[in-house]
Amino acid sequence: MSPPDQTQSFDALVQPDRVHRDVYLSESIFAQEQERLFGKAWLYVGHLSQVPRPGDYMTLDLAGQPVILVRATDESFRVFFNRCAHKGSMIVSERAGHTGRAFRCPYHSWTYRLDGTLLAVPAQGGYDGTQMRACETGRGLTEIASAHYRGFVFARLAASGPAFDAHCGAMFHAIDALVDRSPSGEVEVAGLPLRNIVPCNWKVYLENINDAMHANVTHESASMAAERVWSQAPAGVKKPMGIEILMPFGSDNDFLARMGGQVYANGHSIFGSNMSIHSCYSSLPDYETAMEKAYGEERTKHILSWVPQNSIVYPSVAFKSAPQTIRVIRPLAVDRTLIEVWAFRPKNAPDALLERTLLYNRIVFSPMSIVAHDDIHVFETIQKGLRTSGNPWVSLHRDYVAGEGDAPSMTTSGTNEILMRNQFRAWRQYMAAENAYAVQA
Ligand code: FES
Ligand SMILES: [Fe+2]
Known part of the structure; x- marks a missing residue:
């Protein structure tokens, strides 16, 4: 871990309506973010459907540190640092697996119960007569604070900090918007994610998730191609799902403004709080019948009518309620970010719903898609363009009003750059903290 860099004044770099390019380019700032921001925030880990039985586990890196999510014997779940208490070997190396009733280290065969104890x-x-059992070594695997909301598991690397509900609770209704679309009130991960390493700083990607006004420019060719194909279709043909997904990328700026936005404390946001490019998808009658059977007509109408475009639990995950999919943001280096796109299957819902989710992810989020590569090209050029001389500032001025940050939450137009300014407000709060996070005992 790098020591805090006393030469950086984060207040000077992040002003209310613009940010300095160093926040995207500086390796020193990236290292400090790992400690001060990702070390303290509640980060998305995975979904409980990925570890359904005791002994099931999955692994990942959080802020560069390997961790394990495991379903314990009592069916609770735990998150541990993936580090043997003996000499530090990782306990497991696979992305996911089943370990039975214990973990066994591959180096000297120390074994651990599923609650982490030796x-x-x-x-x-x-070891008789030694201090091994009385010190850190004897405590076994080091556990990390973790919590879940409706199956979505988050963890906090810091030993102390705000509770999960207090820090992320404002976004629970956005997670409800995804899970309530399941007639059974439950969703599960559908297969493996699309993994994509994008050549940009993680904040460039996260801002783009709230960037209404790039869609009809950057993705113009995709929406126009869809429109052209559809205009040539014979009369009476049902609009294919793919066309239905792509055409709204060309929505005009008036529509994008009316979509609405909502910002919350701690950097969280909802883009498309009124409506979104997903609002006009054609109905799936079998699905709606299943929903009405489960929830009744009135509540079904209510659930299906709220379709936010992107709901960000800052800084690591963005939810789409429809289609049921999430994007997970994992910074790897100052100019490299891993994006994982996970599809969710609503339990007991007709297959057409999952088909739409998978099609959406393939067309829009896959690196081989006709949408994602547009963004990736721009992200890469931002990292290069920011290095030019003359203007070190990135503009976040659109619809800025002095004093806007005083309100803990506010509703606004979908094109107001407050959706990005709000992320930087949280960024500055995390980064300005006196010390890096308290290291686990
Ligand atoms: S490092 Fe794990 S048993 Fe030795
Ligand atoms: Fe885009």
């Missing part, structure tokens, strides 16, 4: 060590007698 089960057995070889040549046990050699």
